[in-house]
Amino acid sequence: MTLCLSKAQKTAKTTQKQSQLKPFQIVPTVHKDVTERLEEIDPSLAKRARVVLDVNKSERHIRGGMATREKYLHQHI
Numbered sequence: 923m924t925l926c927l928s929k930a931q932k933t934a935k936t937t938q939k940q941s942q943l944k945p946f947q948i949v950p951t952v953h954k955d956v957t958e959r960l961e962e963i964d965p966s967l968a969k970r971a972r973v974v975l976d977v978n979k980s981e982r983h984i985r986g987g988m989a990t991r992e993k994y995l996h997q998h999i
C-alpha cells in the first residue's frame with residue numbers, strides 16, 4: 923500500500939481503494955501505517971511516503987475548491 927502511495931503520488935483515499943479497508947477506516951489506517959508503523963519497518967520508504975503525504979496535505983484545499991467548482995458548473999439552474 924505504501925509503495926503504491928509513494929511511487930504513484932496517490933492520496934490516502936485512492937490508495938484505500940486497492941486495499942480491503944472499510945470506508946470509515948480509510949484515512950486513519952493509511953495515515954497511521956505510513957507515519958508510525960512504516961518508520962519501524964523501512965525508514966527510507968517512510969521518508970518518501972511522508973513527502974507524498976505532506977504534498978497532498980498542502981494541495982487538498984485546491985482539490986476541494988476544484989471539486990466544488992465542477993459541482994456548480996454541472997448544476998443546472
